[in-house]
Amino acid sequence: MRRTPDDAEPGHHTKRLEMEKSRLEAMIRKLGEGIVLVDETHRIAFANPRFADMLGVPFESLANHPTLDTLLPRDQWPSALRDVAQPSDDPQPEERQLTRVDGSTFWVSITATAFRVPGQESVGTLCMFTDVNGRKHREEYLDLLIDIFNRSAGPEFFTDVTRKLARAFGVSISFITECLGDTRSVRTIAFWQNGAPQKNRVYDLKDTACEAVVGRSPVYYGSLVQQLFPKDRELEAAGIESYVGVPLTDSRGTSLGHFALMDTQPFPNRTALLDTLEMIGTRIASEIERNQTEAQLRHQNERLREEIKARQRAVSTANYYRDEITSSYDVHTMIGESPAFRKVLDSIRLVSGTDVTVLVTGETGTGKELVARAIHEASPRAGKPLIKVNCAALPQELIEDELFGHEKGAFTHAQGQRKGRFELADQGTLFLDEIGELSLAAQAKLLRVLQEKEFERVGGSKSIKVDVRLIAATNRDLAAMVREGGFRDDLFYRLEVFPLHIPPLRERMEDIEPLAHFFLRRFARSLGKEFTGIDETSLHMLRNASWPGNIRELENLVHRSAILSPGPSLQIAVPIREAPEKASTLDAVVRNHIVSVLNRVDWQVEGSDGGASILGMNPSTLRSKIKKLGISRPGH
Numbered sequence: 247m248r249r250t251p252d253d254a255e256p257g258h259h260t261k262r263l264e265m266e267k268s269r270l271e272a273m274i275r276k277l278g279e280g281i282v283l284v285d286e287t288h289r290i291a292f293a294n295p296r297f298a299d300m301l302g303v304p305f306e307s308l309a310n311h312p313t314l315d316t317l318l319p320r321d322q323w324p325s326a327l328r329d330v331a332q333p334s335d336d337p338q339p340e341e342r343q344l345t346r347v348d349g350s351t352f353w354v355s356i357t358a359t360a361f362r363v364p365g366q367e368s369v370g371t372l373c374m375f376t377d378v379n380g381r382k383h384r385e386e387y388l389d390l391l392i393d394i395f396n397r398s399a400g401p402e403f404f405t406d407v408t409r410k411l412a413r414a415f416g417v418s419i420s421f422i423t424e425c426l427g428d429t430r431s432v433r434t435i436a437f438w439q440n441g442a443p444q445k446n447r448v449y450d451l452k453d454t455a456c457e458a459v460v461g462r463s464p465v466y467y468g469s470l471v472q473q474l475f476p477k478d479r480e481l482e483a484a485g486i487e488s489y490v491g492v493p494l495t496d497s498r499g500t501s502l503g504h505f506a507l508m509d510t511q512p513f514p515n516r517t518a519l520l521d522t523l524e525m526i527g528t529r530i531a532s533e534i535e536r537n538q539t540e541a542q543l544r545h546q547n548e549r550l551r552e553e554i555k556a557r558q559r560a561v562s563t564a565n566y567y568r569d570e571i572t573s574s575y576d577v578h579t580m581i582g583e584s585p586a587f588r589k590v591l592d593s594i595r596l597v598s599g600t601d602v603t604v605l606v607t608g609e610t611g612t613g614k615e616l617v618a619r620a621i622h623e624a625s626p627r628a629g630k631p632l633i634k635v636n637c638a639a640l641p642q643e644l645i646e647d648e649l650f651g652h653e654k655g656a657f658t659h660a661q662g663q664r665k666g667r668f669e670l671a672d673q674g675t676l677f678l679d680e681i682g683e684l685s686l687a688a689q690a691k692l693l694r695v696l697q698e699k700e701f702e703r704v705g706g707s708k709s710i711k712v713d714v715r716l717i718a719a720t721n722r723d724l725a726a727m728v729r730e731g732g733f734r735d736d737l738f739y740r741l742e743v744f745p746l747h748i749p750p751l752r753e754r755m756e757d758i759e760p761l762a763h764f765f766l767r768r769f770a771r772s773l774g775k776e777f778t779g780i781d782e783t784s785l786h787m788l789r790n791a792s793w794p795g796n797i798r799e800l801e802n803l804v805h806r807s808a809i810l811s812p813g814p815s816l817q818i819a820v821p822i823r824e825a826p827e828k829a830s831t832l833d834a835v836v837r838n839h840i841v842s843v844l845n846r847v848d849w850q851v852e853g854s855d856g857g858a859s860i861l862g863m864n865p866s867t868l869r870s871k872i873k874k875l876g877i878s879r880p881g882h
């Protein structure tokens with residue numbers, strides 16, 4: 247029987263074993279899997295280069311058997327390693343994302359099993375690390391795409407995206423920036439580095455890798471990026487090797503900022519990657535744009551609120567309104583300098599931009615219609631019709647027909663279809679003058695339209711919808727009428743959304759002179775006459791009249807005087823009533839008389855020329871009367 251060489255010499259057997267071992271080691275060295283044998287004290291007894299590669303350390307550094315925790319934090323160890331006393335017969339692979347010493351990450355599947363070295367008592371653990379980085383990234387990447395395009399954006403949107411970008415592409419840094427006014431500097435809106443969100447920062451783009459991206463085009467530096475941008479301190483500080491950046495633009499092509507991925511390793515796969523990143527970029531950009539639009543809207547709202555507040559504060563500030571009003575409608579048609587009248591102008595200005603219903607109150611001739619017109623002209627409805635209904639002039643039985651129109655044959659004389667005032671005012675403003683004169687039945691009908699915002703023509707069944715802004719006016723005390731049952735309270739509250747009271751002329755004496763001059767200029771022109779002004783005695787008379795007919799009365803008086811006056815200065819030829827004709831109560835007569843006397847004496851109560859002595863009263867009695875009747879000096 248021939249002997250095999252092994253049997254021949256015992257030394258030869260050992261040699262063969264040695265050879266087998268080195269062949270095995272050579273094979274293990276070349277394996278695509280990372281192999282590591284860890285002893286009981288967690289020292290690395292043996293490892294292959296692929297293991298070192300996966301952990302991002304030089305293979306030589308393993309030669310002096312470091313403990314595993316110097317390379318890999320314990321929480322990333324497979325459970326078999328953490329619990330060596332309980333070796334499993336059926337080791338299960340566990341997936342872990344390794345954080346390498348340089349901060350970058352790497353996905354592996356680890357299978358670990360107890361390993362007894364033949365002939366030795368000690369038990370070690372043999373671990374096999376399989377590279378699942380590619381698969382994991384594809385999964386993360388899919389997850390990223392689904393999430394980024396499906397999720398509704400919230401405050402965490404940008405940070406979430408940077409986290410997912412970093413994980414999906416396995417890079418150590420990912421961030422998104424926003425331009426600061428131009429494309430010279432940017433602010434990060436999310437910055438993810440080494441598995442955690444970082445504080446945002448503002449930085450100058452000059453000489454950085456990002457400079458060629460913002461406002462321009464995508465860039466890709468697969469490796470050696472530090473050498474390309476030696477002045478970019480960030481790259482150096484983080485040990486960056488590769489960089490990919492994509493510009494972000496809004497829907498009109500304006501530059502918004504950019505986003506970038508950076509890694510400490512070279513970055514492969516250029517073209518497919520850029521396409522994907524650009525697609526993700528459109529989603530990020532639309533989110534930035536939406537945020538910016540929202541911020542702008544918020545800002546505009548705040549400014550508007552501030553503006554309204556400022557105007558309310560400035561009600562009594564001299565000269566404030568002139569420019570404001572000129573800009574919105576013809577100031578020359580509305581004359582008045584008194585603080586009381588400025589308040590009216592202020593209210594017009596405040597309310598004209600809105601669609602709210604306005605109730606204009608004031609004595610006859612104070613300018614209610616003019617105010618309604620001014621509100622309409624200054625409103626967005628200016629180019630549309632302003633339709634007036636004089637409720638006092640309408641026979642009650644025709645009100646419905648007038649407001650809502652009728653269909654052909656609705657009543658005996660209805661020969662054709664006719665549109666009512668509501669329909670004519672569509673898109674515009676409906677001005678209901680003398681609203682206090684509406685019958686209760688007509689009030690009910692009006693209320694119904696205001697509530698339902700639609701109506702039918704008389705004799706028709708089709709509902710008509712209109713978009714009408716309502717302005718109502720009255721010289722009656724509607725609140726008192728409500729109390730007395732002459733006016734529906736529900737209608738009153740609907741009309742009185744924005745009450746605008748025009749004070750009578752006697753409460754704003756400062757306005758008399760400018761108004762008189764204004765009317766004089768106007769009539770002189772139409773009469774073809776020239777006047778140098780109004781003579782002193784006439785002015786004195788004008789100032790001391792009580793003006794129960796208010797501005798209309800003044801206007802008529804100036805008109806008549808202009809016709810009769812020979813010139814060159816206007817003389818008021820018609821005697822002015824010192825007391826109102828229409829004073830209905832004793833208190834009103836007394837009140838008007840006191841006001842007109844006080845006007846004549848420049849509101850002096852005491853003294854021989856004072857109001858009290860002219861009225862034959864004790865000054866203190868006069869004072870208490872003034873108080874009781876609520877008399878106050880105009881403009882004070």
Ligand SMILES: Nc1ncnc2c1ncn2[C@@H]1O[C@H](COP(=O)(O)OP(=O)(O)OP(=O)(O)O)[C@@H](O)[C@H]1O
Nearest residue numbers: 579580581582609610611612613614615616797798
């Ligand atoms: N501030 C003003 N500046 C210039 N003209 C004015 C002013 N206010 C009113 N007027 C003029 O006075 C006249 C009466 O105004 P308007 O008809 O608007 O008053 P009203 O309060 O509606 O009167 P009524 O209660 O009698 O209907 C009009 O000719 C109007 O142009």
